[in-house]
Amino acid sequence: MxxxxxxxxxxxxxxxxxxxxxxxxxxxxxxxxxxxxxxxxxxxxxxxxxxxxxxxxxxxxxxxxxxxxxxxxxxxxxxxxxxPADPLGRARVHWWTKREDTIHAGINTVSTAIVFRPDLLTKTPEQRAARIDSIPDPLRRAKFYELVENGLASPVFRDALVVFAKLFKDMEKALAQGPWLVGQDFTLADAGLASFFFRLKQLELSGMWTEHFPRVSEWNMRMQARPSFKVAILDYLPPRVLTSYDKHSVGTWAKVQGTFAEVLREA
Ligand SMILES: N[C@@H](CCC(=O)N[C@@H](CS)C(=O)NCC(=O)O)C(=O)O
The missing domain is CATH 3.40.30.10 (Glutaredoxin)
Incomplete structure (x- = not known):
């Protein structure tokens, strides 16, 4: 079971x-x-x-x-x-899945700065501290406090954009070889990134790829067309979350696109 x-x-x-x-x-x-x-x-x-x-x-x-x-x-x-069954193919997939924790930390950063922060700022300082202090990991707690304090202006936010810029550059290069990240077949490498892309889209950050990375944009469209995408992601979205993301994410790209262009030149 x-x-x-x-x-x-x-x-x-x-x-x-x-x-x-x-x-x-x-x-x-x-x-x-x-x-x-x-x-x-x-x-x-x-x-x-x-x-x-x-x-x-x-x-x-x-x-x-x-x-x-x-x-x-x-x-x-x-x-x-x-x-794939062969060691090289498996290593190629693992090369992508290994970095999912770092990418998730970036997703958590931008979600906190854009959506969780405004919600937390409506609470009393005591309620806010109670929420953040329940997080067992001290580094994650410290990051949360920093993002609630400084939002998009935090250097932690910019660091997350660097992680995304490097990811999209690597994806764009890999996708020249096939519709999926490790060639012709859909693998765990692709599966691991679908929900991260969906969250970035909800946060109105999809300009990061639609304006700069055509193959990544096509990959994301292929991903969204898979039946698993509806079953695993879309079907679980309660209306309250859509509302909260819609409300807080409006205008994000206009605020972030300049920094992202800068970061892309450095990545
Ligand atoms: N590295 C962990 C990260 C898990 C994680 O951070 N999950 C988030 C949701 S995506 C969570 O449960 N957050 C709890 C919280 O924010 O208090 C994994 O990949 O399973």
Whole structure:
């Protein structure tokens, strides 16, 4: 039996849902209500002491870390493989999946600065501190405080744009060889990035690729056309989140495009 603890809009959880859908694996859902701090529930934290989603439980064995989970699923359920069989092909896929944590940190940075910050600023300083101080990882806590303080003006925000610029440059180069990142077949390398792109689009940051990287733009359109994209990402979006993202993201690109152009020259 396979149970996934996940959040409806959490990008790391969506990464795993997409892999489950691509591989056609049946699973049971345990939705963690992150809007109510469900990730900090002591019972949940016994499974995932970092208080993050996703967590997979397979026949009583607990797995955390979305990239590790995706690779595990591909090994444990060999039907519909999402990695080539040969060592070189697998290494090529891992070259992409290895950097997903860094990219996710960038996604978390821009989401915090653009959407979570304005919501948190409506709270009292005590409520804000209570939310941020529940995060077990001290580095992540410090980053949260910095972004709530300085928003788009924070150097941490600019650093995230550097991570994205490098990613898009590498993708543009790789996509000259095939429709997918590692050639002709859709792999875990592609699966791991779909929800990150969707979040950037929600934040009105898609200009980063649509204005600079044509092959990346086409890749993203191919990605959005896959049935797994609807099943794993679109079907989980509650209206309240769309509203919150819509409201806070308006005009982001106009504020960010100058810095992004600067960063692109350096990346
Ligand atoms: N490296 C972890 C990161 C997990 C993570 O940060 N998940 C986010 C959602 S995408 C989360 O649960 N955040 C909890 C919070 O912000 O309190 C993974 O890939 O599983």
């Amino acid at each position: 396979l149970t996934l603890y996940h959040g409806d809009t959490a990008v790391c959880a969506a990464k795993v849902r997409l892999t489950l859908a691509e591989k056609n694996i049946p699973w049971e859902s345990q939705l963690v209500d992150m809007s109510k701090g469900g990730q900090f529930d002591p019972e949940y934290m016994k499974l995932n002491p970092n208080a993050v989603v996703p967590t997979l439980v397979h026949d009583g064995q607990v797995l955390t870390e979305s990239t590790v989970i995706n690779e595990y699923l591909d090994d444990a359920f060999p039907e519909h493989p999402l990695r």
